[in-house]
Structures are given as structure tokens and as C-alpha cells.
Amino acid sequence: EPEVTQTPSHQVTQMGQEVILRCVPISNHLYFYWYRQILGQKVEFLVSFYNNEISEKSEIFDDQFSVERPDGSNFTLKIRSTKLEDSAMYFCASRRSPRGGSSYNEQFFGPGTRLTVL
Template sequence: EPEVTQTPSHQVTQMGQEVILRCVPISNHLYFYWYRQILGQKVEFLVSFYNNEISEKSEIFDDQFSVERPDGSNFTLKIRSTKLEDSAMYFCASSEVGQTLVTNEKLFFGSGTQLSVL
């Protein structure tokens, strides 16, 4: 079965440093997402992305965060200046069809990148 691939699996960084988390969504999928999960807590929505632009974003997704689809396969999340509270597992997800009210598609999650900010 096709899968969403995330790299790296673990990332350790110093507070204030920039990090880029990388994701390769499933090839025929059109919608891409980033979620995060702080240890022991629920999965939180960060941002959705379609047609090379952000569709939705949560309050967590402030100016320190950005997403990009630099080529036809990668989808990246950049945190410009990391804070201690950014430490979490970051999940990328993708879905095949539109995330509108007309259709409904399940999300395929990657295995996540564990980000530790020291």
C-alpha cells in the first residue's frame, strides 16, 4: 500500500534555530496536512495545503511556521525560530480527493518526525 514518507524520523535542534521537516505525500494525492502531537496529548491540526496554497490553518500555525511544496513530490514544514514548546511529534498527512463538503476522504498519516528543541 502506498504510504506517506517523512524525514528525518528524529530532529534535535537548539532553541532559536530553524528546522525543516520533510514529507513525501502519496503520489496521486492532492491535499496535504501537517499535524502535531505533544507527548501524551491529542493530535492537533496545524495547516492544510491544496493547489500550492494554504487552505486552512490553526492558531498554532503562526508566523514562525511556513509550508512549501518545492517540487512535485516534497511537502515541507519550516519552523523559523524554534521554541521549547515546539517540541512534539509532527505528522504529515495527505488525502486523495478534495477536503470539501462534497467529498470526504480519509487521511493517510506518515510515521512522524520527533522534534526536540533544547
């Protein structure tokens, strides 16, 4: 069964360093998302991406964050200068389409990257 994959599973970095989190969405999906979950809290939306551009972003997604689809398969989240409060689990998700039935609408989540900023 197709699945969303993410690398690395765990990233430890020093405050102020840049990190790139990588995701490979499901191959026939067109909509891509990043979410984050601070330990013990709810899942928060960061950004959505469609047709090679950002379609929506939250107030969390400030100038320190960027997303890119550098080739036909990878979808990346870059944090330019990490802060302690960026420590969280970052989930990538993909969806085929927001129209149509359940199988099209469902957002499938990757296993996550645990980011620890020291």
C-alpha cells in the first residue's frame, strides 16, 4: 500500500542552525501539507502546497520557514535558523484531491520527524 515517507526520523540540531526535513508524498497525490505537534499537544497546520506553490500558510509559518518541491517526488520543509521552540514532531501529509469521495479527500500522514533544538 502506498505511504508517505519522511526522513530523517530524528534530527538534533543546535539553535540557529538550518534544518531541512524531507518527505516523499504518495505518488498520485497533488496536495501536500506540513503539520507540527509539540510534545503532548495537538497537531497544528503549518502550510499547504499545490501546483508548485504555497496555497495556504498559518501564522506559525513565518519567514524562517520555507517549502519546496525540488523534483517530482520530494517535498521539503526548511527552517533557516532554528529556535528552541521549534522542537516538535513534524508531519508531512498528502492528499489526492479535496473533491470527490473519501479516498480522494483523506490526508495520509507520514511517520514524522522528531526535531530537537538544543
